[in-house]
Amino acid sequence: MRPSMRFVEVKSQAQQEVMALHRVRALLIRERTAWMNQMRGLLAECGMVIAQGAARLRTALAELLGDADQRIGAILREALLEMSERLRSFKERLKRYDRQLEALARSDSRAGRLMMVPGVGPLIATALIAAVGDGRQFKSGRALSAWLRVVPHEHSSGERTILLGISKRGDRYLRTLLIHGARSALRYAPRKADRQSLVPGTKCTARTEYRSSSNGE
Numbered sequence: 001m002r003p004s005m006r007f008v009e010v011k012s013q014a015q016q017e018v019m020a021l022h023r024v025r026a027l028l029i030r031e032r033t034a035w036m037n038q039m040r041g042l043l044a045e046c047g048m049v050i051a052q053g054a055a056r057l058r059t060a061l062a063e064l065l066g067d068a069d070q071r072i073g074a075i076l077r078e079a080l081l082e083m084s085e086r087l088r089s090f091k092e093r094l095k096r097y098d099r100q101l102e103a104l105a106r107s108d109s110r111a112g113r114l115m116m117v118p119g120v121g122p123l124i125a126t127a128l129i130a131a132v133g134d135g136r137q138f139k140s141g142r143a144l145s146a147w148l149r150v151v152p153h154e155h156s157s158g159e160r161t162i163l164l165g166i167s168k169r170g171d172r173y174l175r176t177l178l179i180h181g182a183r184s185a186l187r188y189a190p191r192k193a194d195r196q197s198l199v200p201g202t203k204c205t206a207r208t209e210y211r212s213s214s215n216g217e
Contacts, residue, residue, distance in 0.1 A: 018130040032090040119185030
């Protein structure tokens with residue numbers, strides 16, 4: 001009765017297990033970020049503002065928690081020590097999940113082909129395979145992009161072409177990984193001279209072209 005209706009592909013058990021690893025890893029990252037923000041807030045109330053970044057926070061904590069540092073009291077010092085131990089636990093658990101996902105990517109030929117794309121690593125490859133599978137349910141790459149909501153909304157009429165922003169619907173986790181992978185590829189494009197990093201017909205890199213287009217030039 002409805003031949004144009006699209007159905008969701010049933011995921012296999014292996015796909016669900018790999019996606020479970022990604023979900024737990026993302027949860028650990030959110031919890032680690034919450035703990036670091038809490039530590040920054042506690043120190044800011046005492047007049048000590050820590051720069052952004054996990055490495056800068058660890059360096060500042062190593063100095064503050066020293067025995068010779070008297071800028072914080074014993075009660076706050078004990079609380080920060082306990083929170084630092086929790087952060088180390090988060091770091092070790094994240095490394096364990098990363099090693100497990102890397103092992104899965106090495107053992108899957110599909111992930112190996114995906115990682116040949118600039119900006120695609122074990123995280124993106126395993127997450128994309130777990131979410132999409134073999135991809136036969138999509139007629140084209142643009143259909144996959146539309147499913148991921150990485151294509152802009154179009155509000156055009158006549159000869160006016162108006163492209164709006166991308167949607168927040170769909171798989172936000174996978175879309176976030178793809179966006180970070182694209183940013184990584186643009187970041188290292190100036191260091192390469194291959195055909196993918198260079199804009200056709202010019203001597204500038206893709207990153208330079210991206211900056212020019214974003215500035216409206």
